[in-house]
Amino acid sequence: MHIAWIGKKSPFCGNVTYGREVTNALLDRGYEVSFLHFTQAEDEEHTWSGYKEVSLPCLYKSQVYTIPSLKASKVLTRSLKQLQPDLVHASLTLSPLDFLLPEICQELNLPLVATFHPPFDGKRRNLKSGTQLFTYQLYAPFLAHYDQVIVFSQLQRNFLVRLGVPPHKLAVIPNGVDVIKYSPGYSDFKSKLDAKRLFIYLGRIATEKNIEALLRAWKQSNLGEESKLVIVGNGPLLSSLMPFYGEEYGIIWWGFEADEQRRIELLRAADVFILPSLLEGLSLSLLEAMACGVACVATDAGADGEVLEDGAGVILNTHRVSSQLHTLLPVFRDHLEWTTLLGQKARQRVLERYTLSGNISRLEKLYAEVLNAGRVHVSGAPLH
CATH class of the missing domain: 3.40.50.2000 (Glycogen Phosphorylase B;)
Structure with missing residues (x-):
């Protein structure tokens, strides 16, 4: 055909x-x-x-x-x-x-x-x-x-x-998602970034993605020097946000990553993937993170809440995202077993529904x- x-x-x-x-x-x-x-x-x-x-x-x-x-x-x-x-x-x-x-x-x-x-x-x-x-x-x-x-x-x-x-x-x-390509595996990015706990956002830096809510919550949570937040992507809000949320808060502005294998290695290194969007369809970045066995947090915008329902991840309401993340971020930092379990459930959900x-x-x-x-x-x- x-x-x-x-x-x-x-x-x-x-x-x-x-x-x-x-x-x-x-x-x-x-x-x-x-x-x-x-x-x-x-x-x-x-x-x-x-x-x-x-x-x-x-x-x-x-x-x-x-x-x-x-x-x-x-x-x-x-x-x-x-x-x-x-x-x-x-x-x-x-x-x-x-x-x-x-x-x-x-x-x-x-x-x-x-x-x-x-x-x-x-x-x-x-x-x-x-x-x-x-x-x-x-x-x-x-x-x-x-x-x-x-x-x-x-x-x-x-x-x-x-x-x-x-x-x-x-x-x-x-x-x-190609679940062979996007799968759990070894990555040395966490040691390269000198992080004990690694959080990641991957997507556009734009208003509808609600990145500022994540950044405010991260800054207020003061998770310590061993926790890092990597922002992978670019977009119209990049230049206005970077000056206020820098490395002094453990925030790494990675920029757009064109190499797919490097994106996979970044996801494999992460403990938690966060998507604070006000609007979504069905996020491929979310599915890719889940397939890599990463614990995922996303709003219920679009179909993302449907993807994470029944324990495959943590679902946020699009109202008051900062306050919800402010509560959750220290829990993710301190409870390795919980994030590991969520990552396993996320991978299983993709295998069941989203290959x-x-x-x-x-x-x-x-x-x-x-x-x-x-x-x-x-x-x-x-x-x-």
């Missing part, structure tokens, strides 16, 4: 990781994959082997959104005509072309599947969750015209159903169902 994958290669984000991991797994299972992605003239080359690649022209792109050039739609349509894939899979959100894809694929008689990534908090507890709700409201009428839309949790599915997406168009296939191989098998089944069903629109009318 030939899959035309429309996704991202840069800048680095969860959508990029998702596209790389899933398409590599599809290639390993014998699929032909063509990768269509937005590029600018000044972009560095991001080469992933095994693909036919198509560059879609754009004026601007960021971790959040892309502005395509005026001719991007024509390039996309022409490329799909030439490639003649069996199925198109778009990893959203990408650009305003997301809204045109159903019409383009209908004209070409191509089945269309989407994976819908935007983070959310279905409980609408903060300003950011209200802003993200607008994204869901904006996309819902267009998602209804895709043949199938993949979401990461039942909570996310119910959210979109309430916004009018037909239930039969929504498939729950959680993110998955990449299981994810791909469910995706293969979905592809087969979409192809067998043919192009049927709920309305029975052509798109306009």
Whole structure:
């Protein structure tokens, strides 16, 4: 089967990781994959082997959104005509072309599947969750015209159903992790960082990730010289936070780590992984930490609370994150047995529910169902 994958290669984000991991797994299972992605003239080359690649022209792109050039739609349509894939899979959100894809694929008689990534908090507890709700409201009428839309949790599915997406168009296939690559193992990073207890955050340094709540709690907890907090990632808040939370508090600003093996070694060295987000979809970083056997703490934003439920980790409410962490951090420092047990439970949860191989098998089944069903629109009318 030939899959035309429309996704991202840069800048680095969860959508990029998702596209790389899933398409590599599809290639390993014998699929032909063509990768269509937005590029600018000044972009560095991001080469992933095994693909036919198509560059879609754009004026601007960021971790959040892309502005395509005026001719991007024509390039996309022409490329799909030439490639003649069996199925198109778009990893959203990408650009305003997301809204045109159903019409383009209908004209070409191509089945269309989407994976819908935007983070959310279905409980609408903060300003950011209200802003993200607008994204869901904006996309819902267009998602209804895709043949199938993949979401990461039942909570996310119910959210979109309430916004009018037909239930039969929504498939729950959680993110998955390569549990052989991401696994417990030896790492010397703790000794290199001169830490007896090592805590880690891995992700964007952005408002919705609520990093400042973690930093305030860490600073107030005064855990001592032998405890270190490593912040791995970059983002718009980096320069404003670093001056106030430095090495004098045991905080190490690692920056963005492009090397996957080094990220794995950092996770293997950690005692505790912390994700204080106000908004999430289903965090791949959380699943990767769990797969490495790290005790995990995360808010119940998005599907992360669902991942950690029933004892697989510690779940925080998105309200008063600092005060909750202020209470928990000394407990994690002082109780090695508890963190070890939580790490074991986290690894077991991933093995049960969130393996990449299981994810791909469910995706293969979905592809087969979409192809067998043919192009049927709920309305029975052509798109306009």
